[in-house]
Amino acid sequence: xxxxSICMGLMLAGAAATAMAPAxxxxxAGGRSVTKGKGVATIPKLVDCSAVRGRPTPLGTIRSxxxxxxxxxxxxxxxxGPRATDLYNDxxxxxxxxxxxxxxxxxxxxxxxxxxxxxxxxxxxxxxxELYVNGKLVAVDATPFTPFNSSVxxxxxxxPVTYAIKAVDWEENVGLGTESGGAASPHHPGxxxxxxxxxxxxVTDASWKAxxxxxxxxxxxxxxxxxxxxxxxxxxxxxxxxxxxxxxACGENCYAVRYPVPADWAxxxxxxxxxxxxxxxxxxxxxxxxxxxxxxxDQLTAGGAGFIWSNSLVLDNLVLARKTVR
Numbered sequence: 001x002x003x004x005s006i007c008m009g010l011m012l013a014g015a016a017a018t019a020m021a022p023a024x025x026x027x028x029a030g031g032r033s034v035t036k037g038k039g040v041a042t043i044p045k046l047v048d049c050s051a052v053r054g055r056p057t058p059l060g061t062i063r064s065x066x067x068x069x070x071x072x073x074x075x076x077x078x079x080x081g082p083r084a085t086d087l088y089n090d091x092x093x094x095x096x097x098x099x100x101x102x103x104x105x106x107x108x109x110x111x112x113x114x115x116x117x118x119x120x121x122x123x124x125x126x127x128x129x130e131l132y133v134n135g136k137l138v139a140v141d142a143t144p145f146t147p148f149n150s151s152v153x154x155x156x157x158x159x160p161v162t163y164a165i166k167a168v169d170w171e172e173n174v175g176l177g178t179e180s181g182g183a184a185s186p187h188h189p190g191x192x193x194x195x196x197x198x199x200x201x202x203v204t205d206a207s208w209k210a211x212x213x214x215x216x217x218x219x220x221x222x223x224x225x226x227x228x229x230x231x232x233x234x235x236x237x238x239x240x241x242x243x244x245x246x247x248x249a250c251g252e253n254c255y256a257v258r259y260p261v262p263a264d265w266a267x268x269x270x271x272x273x274x275x276x277x278x279x280x281x282x283x284x285x286x287x288x289x290x291x292x293x294x295x296x297x298d299q300l301t302a303g304g305a306g307f308i309w310s311n312s313l314v315l316d317n318l319v320l321a322r323k324t325v326r
Contacts (some may be wrong), residue, residue, distance in 0.1 A: 001006055003075050004098050004111070004275065005050065005319075006197070009104035009168070018126075018228065018307050019109040021050065022241065025033045027289070028210070028305065030211070030260065031259070031292075032224070032226075032257050032259055033064035033065070033066050033068050033070070033257075033259070033260075034064055034065050034219075034255060034256070034257055034258070035062045035063070035064045035065070035175055035223045035255065035256045035258060036065070036172060036253065036254070036255050036256075037107060037175065037176075037252055037253060037254070038122070038174060038175050038176055038252050039060045039061055039062030039063055039070075039072050039174040039175030039176075040060050040062070040063075040174065041058040041059070041060040041174045042059060042060050042061055043058065043059040043060070043131075044058050045057055045267055046058070046059050046060065046144050046191065046214050047091065048141060048146060048237070049090070049091035049142060049143060049145070049146070051055065051113075051147075052090040053093055053147070053148045053221060053313040053315065054145060054147050055141070055145045055170070055172055055179060056097070056145070056172055056173050057144045057145045057170060058171075059071065059072075059076070059174075060072050060174035060175065062174065062175035062256075064258065065198060068243060070175075071179070071257055072174050072175045072256075073095065073169070073170055073171050073174075073242075073258050073317050073318060074166070074168045074173070074213075074214065076128070076130065076144070076166070077130055077137055077140055077184065078128075078140050078141075078144060078169065078321070081130060081137050081139065081185070082108075082110060082121065082137070082138065082140065082242065083138055083139065083141035083142045083181050083280070084139035084140065084151035084152070084153050085106075085107045085108070085138060085151060085152050085153065086142055086149055086150075086151060087102065087122070087150040087151060087152055087227055087296050088149060088291055088292040088295055088296070089142055089143055089147070089149035090147040091142070091143045091147055091149065092142060092143070092149075093122075095291070096294055096295065096296075098151075098295050099296065099299055101162050102152065104120065104152075104154070107120075107152055107153070107154045108118055108152045108154065109155060109156055110133075110136075110138045110139070110140065110153070110154070110155040110156070111135060111155070111156050111225075112133045112134050112136045112155050112156055112157040112158075113156060113157050113158040113213055114156070115156075115158065115159040116156045116159075116303075117156065117157065117158070117159075117200065118154060118155070119154070119155055119156070119161070119198050119199050119200050119275055120152065120153070120156060120199040121152070121153045121154075121155075121196055121198040121199070122148065122150070122192075122197050122198075122296060122299040122302070123141075123150070123151045123152075123194075123196045123268070123300075123301050124143040124148075124150045124151075124193075124195045124196075124292065124296075124300050125141055125152065125167055125193070125194050125195075126148065126191065126192050126193040126194075126286060126287075126290065127143075127144060127146065127168060127169055127192070128140075128141045128143075128144040128145070128147050128150075128170055128289075129141045129151075129165055129166065129167050129168075129194060129251055130165065130166040131153060131163070131164075131165055131168075132162075132163075132164040132165070132198075132266035133155055133157050133161060133162070133163060133164075133276075134157055134158075134161060135162070135164075135266055135267045135268055137266075138153060138155045139153045141239075142172055144168070145170040146221075146269075147290075147292075148153045148290045148292045148293070148296075149292050149294040150293060150296050150300065152299075157326065158173075159229070159326060160268070160325060160326040161200065161324070161325045162266075162267075162322065162323075162324045162325075163196075163198075163202060163321075163322065163323045163324070163325070164265065164266035164267075164320070164321070164322045165194065165196070165197055165320070165321045165322075166180070166316065166318075166319075166320055167192070167194045167309070167318075167319045167320075167321060168192055168317065168318055168319075169192035169316070169317045169318075170189070170190075170234070171190070171317065173252070173303035174185065175202070175216075175256060176216060176217050176252065176254050177190075177192065177214070177215075177216025177217045177254070177317045178216075178217050178248055178250070178257055178316070179188060181247065184247075184268035185247040186245060186247075186251070186265075187248040187250075187251050187252075187254070188246060188247060188248075189216075189220070189244065189245075189246070189247075189248055189314050189315060190219055190312055190314070191240070191241060191285075191286065191313045191314045191317040192286075192309050192314075192317070192319070193281055193286035193287075193288065193307040193309055193313065194307065194308055194309060194314065194321065195286075195288075195300050195301070195305055195306065195308070196300075196305060197299065197301065197302045198295075198301055201303055202326065203302070203303040203304055203305035203306075203323075203325060203326050204278070204305050204306060204307070204308045204321075205278070205280065205304065205306055205308065206277055206278055206279070206280050206308070207277065207278075207323065208277065208278040208321050208322065208323045209272045209273070209274045209275040209276070209277060209278065209309055209321065209322045209323070210308060210309065210310045210319055210321040210322075211229070211230045211231075211272075211276065211310060211319065212259075212271055212310040212311060212312070212318065212319050213258065213259045213261055213318040213319070214256060214257075214258050214259075214316070214317045214318035215231060215233055215246035215256060215257045215261075215312070215315050215316055215317070216254060216255070216256030216257070216317060217250060217254035217255070217256070217315070218233070218236070218250075218254060218255040218256065218257065218315070218317065219248075219249065219250045219255070220255060221255045221256075221257050223235050223236050223255075224257040228276070229274050229275055229276050230276045230311050231257070231301050231310070231311060231316075232311055233261070233296070233311065233312050233315045234311070234312070236312075236315060239267040239279065239311060239312050239314070240281065240285045240313045240314065241285075241313075241314060244312070244314040244315065255299060261320065265322075266322075268324065270322070271313075272322045275322070276310070276311070278308035278309065278310070278321060279308065279309055279310060279311060279313075280306050280307065280308055281306070281307040281308070281309060281313055282306075282307070283307065283309070285313060286307045286313070288307070308321065
């Protein structure tokens, strides 16, 4: 219980800092920290989807070589944020077969700006997302890991609209960025992906900014090189499977490279000019073939929306994405 209290305290402190910190004129991620090995799972199961063969959703802490404590895979607002409405989610027994089954009037409208337009959004994340609009938390993903789910959100906002999404590729092995792929692949890196389409015409594409903050598993921290504003891990082999190995040979001795998240990253005043543009990925590269995606593909891909992530779909586990629409 003591360790759990420490972890929750860290998350609450981070949330308070986000609320109180003034927005600087120019914000950057800051220097890297390095962790090695496995962390401590302070919350073994954020949710329990084992009845439908969902993976465990641990949240934990780990110390870096420079003495910092990190929440892994990321500090999240799952416990307090408004849940996105499920379109398809085995864990919550919601299995709509298509848009005809959705009663949009029952989807709550989150008030961001009084007098703004009502915007509807459709989202699919591998694995977890938090959606902020004009600095306000509008929705959190109902299922942090698996089974894969899709979501619909509604909110009222005024232009310019700043979209900010925290996206997390969850992990079973805390601090290692890996999941269990069975006996043949006990430290599978997993992969990721984010797609969203909004009724104001905003879609996920290469015009978004997307920065990585947690990169693992690595056999050496030297695998990550700062090239301009890109945290480049391409020396591992590439950006997707199969170019990136499907099993981390370093096992429980793997390294991770982490960067501090700016307190005001979701604010409209945050200067993301120094962040790299998002990389785009195909449905095949993301592996999006589940009913959660397939049943709502028309809505998710509306307006030309595509899958985005940062430099590596496999190794980048915490990605912040932003787009301002005027």
